[in-house]
Amino acid sequence: MSVDRLLPTAEARELVRLAADVADKVLDPIVDEHEKSETYPGEVFGILGETGLLTLPHPEEWGGGGQPYEVYLQVLEELAARWAAVAVAVSVHVLSCHPLITFGTDEQKSTWLPDMLSGHKVGAYSLSEPQAGSDAAALACKATATDGGYRINGAKAWITHGGIADFYSLFARTSAGGQGISCFLVEKDTKGLSFGSPEQKMGLHAVPTTTAHYDDAFLPAERRIGTEGQGLQIAFSALDSGRLGIAAVAVGLAQAALDEAVAYAQERTTFGRKIIDHQGLAFLLADMAAAVDSARATYLDAARRRDAGLPYSRNASVAKLVATDAAMKVTTDAVQVLGGYGYTRDYRVERYMREAKITQIFEGTNQIQRLVIGRSLSATGGTK
The missing domain is CATH 1.10.540.10 (Acyl-CoA dehydrogenase/oxidase, N-terminal domain)
Incomplete structure (x- = not known):
């Protein structure tokens, strides 16, 4: 790279x-x-x-x-x-x-x-549930107040590092209503916490994604982060930053796919010329490069706004949307550049393509990003 x-x-x-x-x-x-x-x-x-x-x-x-x-x-x-x-x-x-x-x-x-x-402890984020992904206000996992703390009951889904992480930032319902969510810090050895089998995923095979099950797990009161009912505010503030992380991951994937496609195109010959010297292929590679460079500029713009203390929620959604859509297109085109070889596991581009797909889904699907961006436009009239 x-x-x-x-x-x-x-x-x-x-x-x-x-x-x-x-x-x-x-x-x-x-x-x-x-x-x-x-x-x-x-x-x-x-x-x-x-x-x-x-x-x-x-x-x-x-x-x-x-x-x-x-x-x-x-x-x-x-x-x-x-x-x-x-x-x-x-x-x-x-x-x-x-x-x-x-x-x-x-x-x-x-x-x-x-x-x-x-780095002595690795963490995981535990917001989604089997029936509540994009709709975080619909969480059903409950945290019931008891003497000295809370009893947690319910399931959390799609946890990266699930079962391996040392701690979990957990979001659970502490009262009825859409805003009745609170945040907790959970240690992996908490009694009553268990994990399902790893999901059989299309990509990202080396790091497990699992469901967590809470069966009357007790958390001391000091394990609650923020005030009771502040959970959604905490979750959404974290997700803005998380979306920038996924945007950067998507650009890294796309860059790797572009590099491999260019290297192959410089070595493979047809009709007496390197395939990169054929205009049709060169234009495809040019579009791939433009997509990677544009996606990188988009996430950096959002990051610089964050660093400057400016509002960046909409920019984070734009970066996540643009970068992950670019990664899906660039990795797919990289497979096309390699032809039949790109469809085999002898080259990494087929893995890049499989991995790129999930970036369009987690940290809020790209349909949710469009919803966030649209609501921002409605509220601000198009200004940032």
Whole structure:
């Protein structure tokens, strides 16, 4: 992967170079075997934690990297270009830390954040349910107040790192009505918490996605993050950032597919010429490159607005929509460039195509992103 990046500081440039080096030396050599065998690369997350790449955008005072989102997302893109499943898991870990960092008390932060931000513990985000995906207000998992805390009952679905993560940012209903959702921080060894078998997915095979089951699991009161009933506010504030993470992952996937397609087109010959020298193929590659560059610019624009403290919710939805649609098209076109070889597992482009599809679905489907963007236009008259 070769991208000339505009980065704000020398430190940022060094971080992205570090990420690229780790990705090349640690991720790239083992990704094919782990994806084929569907085995979890636990050692990879330990290395990412040791190098400080797991928690780049979080505050330094609690052990984070203190980096702008603009920098963190470009690191995430480098990881995704080698191994999308790992990059998604890193994005989810950063997302799962957001509730505590943004809404937790100083006492809660000092108790739990050091392990979370050092990479000693990997997190998961537990919002969706079997019957409540895009409609977060319809959550049915219940948190019933009891002496000293809450009893949790219900199921949560589509959890990246489910069953493996050390902690879960859980959203559960504490009272009736659409706003009666609260946020909790759950340890993996909580009594009454169990996990179903991993989903049999189209892609991202090396990192499991599971359902969690809560059977009268007790959580002490100090495990609630924010005030009771503040859960949806917490969830939606985290999702804006999470959508930028998925946008960066999608661009990394698309860039990897473009690189492989170009390399193949420079080697393969037909009618006495490299196929890249045939105008029809060159134009296809040009459209792929334009899609990748445009998607990257879109997520960086949203990230810079976030870093500047400006409203960026609509921009995050635009970035997620544009980048993931681009990834689906670019990876599909990469298969086309390779022809019959692209349809085999001898080349990575077929895997890129399978992995790109999920980016259009999680962190809010692209239909939901269009709904968010449309509502913003209705409310603002088109201004940002």
